[in-house]
Amino acid sequence: MKQLSQTQAEIQAHRLAVIARDCLIDEARLSPKPGLVDSRGNGAHHDLSLALMERSAHSLTPTFLQLARHSWQRPADIALRETVGRLGREGEQRMMAATDGVNTHRGAIWALGLLVSAAAMLNDNASAQEIAATAALLARLPDSAAPKVFSKGLKATHRYRVPGAREEAQQAFPHVMTLALPQLLRSRAQGAHESDARLDALMAVMTSLSDTCVLSRAGMTGLDAMQTGARAVLAAGGCATFAGREALARLDAQMLALNASPGGAADLLAATLFLDRVSQPASCSI
Numbered sequence: 001m002k003q004l005s006q007t008q009a010e011i012q013a014h015r016l017a018v019i020a021r022d023c024l025i026d027e028a029r030l031s032p033k034p035g036l037v038d039s040r041g042n043g044a045h046h047d048l049s050l051a052l053m054e055r056s057a058h059s060l061t062p063t064f065l066q067l068a069r070h071s072w073q074r075p076a077d078i079a080l081r082e083t084v085g086r087l088g089r090e091g092e093q094r095m096m097a098a099t100d101g102v103n104t105h106r107g108a109i110w111a112l113g114l115l116v117s118a119a120a121m122l123n124d125n126a127s128a129q130e131i132a133a134t135a136a137l138l139a140r141l142p143d144s145a146a147p148k149v150f151s152k153g154l155k156a157t158h159r160y161r162v163p164g165a166r167e168e169a170q171q172a173f174p175h176v177m178t179l180a181l182p183q184l185l186r187s188r189a190q191g192a193h194e195s196d197a198r199l200d201a202l203m204a205v206m207t208s209l210s211d212t213c214v215l216s217r218a219g220m221t222g223l224d225a226m227q228t229g230a231r232a233v234l235a236a237g238g239c240a241t242f243a244g245r246e247a248l249a250r251l252d253a254q255m256l257a258l259n260a261s262p263g264g265a266a267d268l269l270a271a272t273l274f275l276d277r278v279s280q281p282a283s284c285s286i
């Protein structure tokens with residue numbers, strides 16, 4: 001009986017790891033995304049490419065697998081938080097080794113790593129809400145082994161007095177739960193093609209996120225342009241409409257001109273796709 005549940009745990013851990021990796025690849029390939037790496041090219045980035053993003057995503061499968069294995073049916077406590085922190089940092093090293101030192105997915109490892117752990121902690125009929133809330137419990141616990149780094153993201157949150165990647169997770173991913181996931185389901189229900197529904201979900205995040213990638217490179221001007229432009233796309237009818245596509249092209253040009261790239265919003269789209277795939281369908285209202 002014990003052996004059977006161990007086999008089940010292993011199958012489920014593999015499933016979660018492969019889904020997380022696939023969500024990173026789906027996010028990277030989705031086009032056209034304003035300022036970001038996509039199937040068309042490098043966006044506002046000089047050191048990133050789609051091939052590099054995909055290599056990075058593949059390098060992270062063992063990290064997601066380890067996170068799921070170690071989190072399997074465990075409670076959110078300091079011991080698990082420290083294990084998850086260690087595995088996340090090892091994942092960053094794997095990513096850096098796979099990309100010759102380029103940061104392709106630091107923010108994504110954080111968001112998806114916590115969600116993979118949370119999904120493994122819960123049973124497999126958990127709702128998106130429950131998974132996000134469990135991830136938040138982990139994110140709020142202290143990790144004594146975490147190095148004290150004054151990162152670019154942290155600098156931006158201090159300078160502009162806004163929440164960043166940490167707070168998004170600690171608050172149970174409000175941009176995913178109240179904006180992106182409902183928008184994804186709404187656009188699908190309206191008959192949008194899957195890639196248009198995903199672009200709409202990305203726009204929904206961009207209407208309100210204080211994305212520290214954008215703030216670091218383009219300041220408040222860049223963040224205002226991102227939020228206003230994303231609102232214009234959705235107000236025009238979304239990415240499945242001609243007017244929405246025109247607004248999206250304008251936003252893309254503006255992001256490139258400002259050298260801005262909404263990497264945090266892209267991470268949260270990957271998180272949205274993950275929750276959409278692993279949670280029970282009835283778990284989120286449209």
Ligand SMILES: CC(C)(COP(=O)(O)OP(=O)(O)OC[C@H]1O[C@@H](n2cnc3c(N)ncnc32)[C@H](O)[C@@H]1O)[C@@H](O)C(=O)NCCC(=O)NCCS
Pocket residue numbers: 084085086087088089106107108109110111113114143146151152153154163164165166168209210211212213263264265267268
């Ligand atoms: C919390 C992290 C992302 C560091 O964040 P920090 O704000 O200090 O800055 P940094 O510039 O290194 O990375 C921020 C990244 O988050 C993403 N991001 C930016 N803004 C936002 C936002 N508002 N919301 C969500 N994500 C965002 C972007 O990808 C950005 O590049 C992370 O690297 C970390 O501390 N990891 C520690 C390892 C750990 O505990 N892992 C556990 C889960 S695996």
Ligand SMILES: Nc1ncnc2c1ncn2[C@@H]1O[C@H](COP(=O)(O)OP(=O)(O)OP(=O)(O)O)[C@@H](O)[C@H]1O
Pocket residue numbers: 027028036037038043045048053102103104105106107108109152213216217261262263264266267
């Ligand atoms: N498709 C994408 N294109 C670009 N960035 C993405 C994409 N998807 C996710 N990201 C996220 O954006 C972040 C890129 O970070 P950022 O642009 O701040 O890189 P950096 O190398 O730290 O900074 P900079 O390029 O400004 O020197 C990664 O942490 C990653 O998680």
